[in-house]
Amino acid sequence: MATLGELGETALLERIAARVRAAGADRTPGGRLAVGIGDDAAAWRVDGMQVITADAMVEGEHFRASTSSWADVGWKAWVSNVSDVAAMGAEPVAGLVALGLPASFPLCALDALYDGILEARAAYGTALAGGDLVSAQAAFVSVTMTGVCAGDPLTRSAGRAADALAVTGPLGSSRAGLLLLERGAQPDSEARRTLMQAHRRPSARVDAGLALRRLGVRCAMDVSDGLAADVRKLARASGLAARVETGRIPVAGALAHEFGDEAARLAVEGGEDYELLFAAPRAIAEEAVAALPGSAIIGALEEGTPGAAAFLDARGDPVGWDAAGWERFR
Amino acid sequence: MATLGELGETALLERIAARVRAAGADRTPGGRLAVGIGDDAAAWRVDGMQVITADAMVEGEHFRASTSSWADVGWKAWVSNVSDVAAMGAEPVAGLVALGLPASFPLCALDALYDGILEARAAYGTALAGGDLVSAQAAFVSVTMTGVCAGDPLTRSAGRAADALAVTGPLGSSRAGLLLLERGAQPDSEARRTLMQAHRRPSARVDAGLALRRLGVRCAMDVSDGLAADVRKLARASGLAARVETGRIPVAGALAHEFGDEAARLAVEGGEDYELLFAAPRAIAEEAVAALPGSAIIGALEEGTPGAAAFLDARGDPVGWDAAGWERFR
Known part of the structure; x- marks a missing residue:
């Protein structure tokens, strides 16, 4: 079973970026991102009140492989951040995913994690705009979600x-x-x-x-x-x-x-x-x-x-x- | 020496929020955030091309206590994300910090980490808009940075x-x-x-x-x-x-x-x-x-x-x- 360590960072990032582009995941309700996954930063136009939130989930603390599949973890990491945007009375637009994973992490589990993320991003009409992938002993998923609010946010x-x-x-x-x-x-x-x-x-x-x-x-x-x-x-x-x-x-x-x-x-x-x-x-x-x-x-x-x-x-x-x-x- | 586990999440978040507010860290070049640290999400007005990036740093992978102080880690986590915004030809505005730390992490090290983050946020005129604090065996710092670009971003x-x-x-x-x-x-x-x-x-x-x-x-x-x-x-x-x-x-x-x-x-x-x-x-x-x-x-x-x-x-x-x-x- 192939692991992240066998592919290395460059190949992994290209694999993820290709999948994100193939899924059309660089689209928000307002249209395509000006700059999507693969550059130093993502970019899109915002006019008005923007809301933004970031939450992290850690293996062994927030989820366990025994009770959640990796696709479930990806789904929940995305949706819990969409929920923070919803709590402001705002509409979610785009998110970023910073992943920490061990070199021994199976490639098929990474694919499953992105299955869940991509399902969630589609379910809420949000774009996957970028992120980071780093080596870490215990897996973590840190998602940032942005949204726009047509008036004063709920607090x-x-x-x-x-x-x-x-x-x-x-x-x-x-x-x-x-x-x-x-x-x-x-x-x-x-x-x-x-x-x-x-x-x-x-x-x-x-x-x-x-x-x-x-x-x-x-x-x-x-x-x-x-x-x-x-x-x-x-x-x-x-x-x-x-x-x-x-x-x-x-x-x-x-x-x-x-x-x-x-x-x-x-x-x-x-x-x-x-x-x-x-x-x-x-x-x-x-x-x-x-x-x-x-x-x-x-x-x-x-x-x-x-x-x-x-x-x-x-x-x-x-x-x-x-x-x-x-x-x-x- | 007091640890995070002795304080618990609620007291820790209040300690951080109080410090961020006392430092005036909810100010960007464009003015105060509409909603700063402590709510489900932060909020501020954006009009134009926004750029956004997220990078994570993990203890043992990106830094070691032997060669970096916790203040250095905080500084570098913030500045490396400001750099991604700079690379787009954009001006940094506000960032979020998702921290994963062990319950045994000393409170004084958390304070030092925020010393570095707050120094960096002030050095670049950026606001600290929020984030997350979760329990994790190995420390990680995941920063999201946003900025605005007066024209097409550099790619x-x-x-x-x-x-x-x-x-x-x-x-x-x-x-x-x-x-x-x-x-x-x-x-x-x-x-x-x-x-x-x-x-x-x-x-x-x-x-x-x-x-x-x-x-x-x-x-x-x-x-x-x-x-x-x-x-x-x-x-x-x-x-x-x-x-x-x-x-x-x-x-x-x-x-x-x-x-x-x-x-x-x-x-x-x-x-x-x-x-x-x-x-x-x-x-x-x-x-x-x-x-x-x-x-x-x-x-x-x-x-x-x-x-x-x-x-x-x-x-x-x-x-x-x-x-x-x-x-x-x-």
């Missing part, structure tokens, strides 16, 4: 006291799928397949982000580290506390079916669903929820210790579990 | 047969400095200090890139992997062969003083000097060389096998050594 800090808190769709499915994969569960039911797919191939809510901005919402973020962690981030950035009625959090039928009473906790603590969390005056939030099937109001922002969050059960009491979010380096 | 592929090949300044100093550092040499002479500094704190030639474009040059790249490798890349992208008269390559006085006869080879094979290599019709190249002190015409592009390069001595014979460039994964 985490724009929440106001008494704003309703809402999410654009069901939470917890990705973590549930990961649990099934880690347990070695077979995809032998529709529910299990749905949850595993939610983990391996999450979607970014670009249309929802654009709709929120059009409807007058100003405060949003994507739920990537889990609602428990992300509600606190949004509240803290807005200088407020938050209250979440856990019974109102939407969950997928497959999650309720497969995990029963655990579903609510997975919805609070699980990450990587890439739905959007937003805050807005109640009338605007209700209009947004009516416009976005699957979305729901789940609580409110309120005066209090910035970043404090209460997660309440159906009787209004704090839930009996920790409701902590995922914290890296811990 | 590697715009070279024409009979164009003169030229460089904007002396080559080989960075590699020579690395050799001295690896040998444990003391910085006990002006020459040695100059070479070590060239390795630890290289400069990007933003002004030279802008001048080249204004003077009508259309083909350029930066010399990051070494002239031997980079001449071949430029020639290949332009569908041409190249000829380099090695005696014409400018070298620093310190390099000639310290390395004597080895200087020419270091100038051909050494990388990370971040001077610009450009190709242009002879009259334009001569005008550019007259305008840019330290620059020199070193050869020409010519019909032939695309990407082939001849490195000639003073008598017009091929040099007696390999003249291969640095190739990763090998």
Whole structure:
């Protein structure tokens, strides 16, 4: 089985560039890039408010070969960055991929990684504009994504006291799928397949982000580290506390079916669903929820210790579990 | 000594964001970012041709703690990306930093890394717009840099047969400095200090890139992997062969003083000097060389096998050594 070390950098970069060009991946919604993959930098015209984000994923930390294929890793690395652009109420345009891979990395795995990246770039109408390929002992994928915003971007800090808190769709499915994969569960039911797919191939809510901005919402973020962690981030950035009625959090039928009473906790603590969390005056939030099937109001922002969050059960009491979010380096 | 693992992600990100804001690092030449560090994405206005590049550096592959301080690593990660923007004839605007670090990484080393990044961002008038911090066994730094170009970007592929090949300044100093550092040499002479500094704190030639474009040059790249490798890349992208008269390559006085006869080879094979290599019709190249002190015409592009390069001595014979460039994964 051929490895990266056997080909060497020059041949590898040419192989990738040829594939990207053959896939027509240098096209954005606005047209072809002025300079695409293969030069010192990529170039294209932008007129207006640009948004840009960069996130990295590391083998052993963010993904494992046992629960994700390399194509899944490529897909998720791209889509998680598209999701950050969606969370600004912006339209994704083009991305760059900096890869660190061992010399022993199989060429077929590199091809699979690009399968996933190219599928994702096509699914969101984005261009693959360039990047870097370096030698590293543990694999990492660092994606930069750019987008354009037709108005002021949605921010985490724009929440106001008494704003309703809402999410654009069901939470917890990705973590549930990961649990099934880690347990070695077979995809032998529709529910299990749905949850595993939610983990391996999450979607970014670009249309929802654009709709929120059009409807007058100003405060949003994507739920990537889990609602428990992300509600606190949004509240803290807005200088407020938050209250979440856990019974109102939407969950997928497959999650309720497969995990029963655990579903609510997975919805609070699980990450990587890439739905959007937003805050807005109640009338605007209700209009947004009516416009976005699957979305729901789940609580409110309120005066209090910035970043404090209460997660309440159906009787209004704090839930009996920790409701902590995922914290890296811990 | 406190480590990243003891603080946890939330406290680390707040520490970095507070420092970036205190340094005024959310300012570009065009003004403050619309959204800076700490949200899902950064945002600012762009009107015109944008360029964008992403390069990663990995501990043990691109740098070692024995020859570079963490501040040097931060500086070089930023500046190497500024150099890619300079090579397009563009002005750098803002960058993002995705860091992978072990939980055992000392907090003081993280602070030093940001010392170097913030020094570099200030030196080039660029904003630090955001990024990511993830857990990784071996440290890596992946920087994305954006810039704006007032006209068509300089590309590697715009070279024409009979164009003169030229460089904007002396080559080989960075590699020579690395050799001295690896040998444990003391910085006990002006020459040695100059070479070590060239390795630890290289400069990007933003002004030279802008001048080249204004003077009508259309083909350029930066010399990051070494002239031997980079001449071949430029020639290949332009569908041409190249000829380099090695005696014409400018070298620093310190390099000639310290390395004597080895200087020419270091100038051909050494990388990370971040001077610009450009190709242009002879009259334009001569005008550019007259305008840019330290620059020199070193050869020409010519019909032939695309990407082939001849490195000639003073008598017009091929040099007696390999003249291969640095190739990763090998």
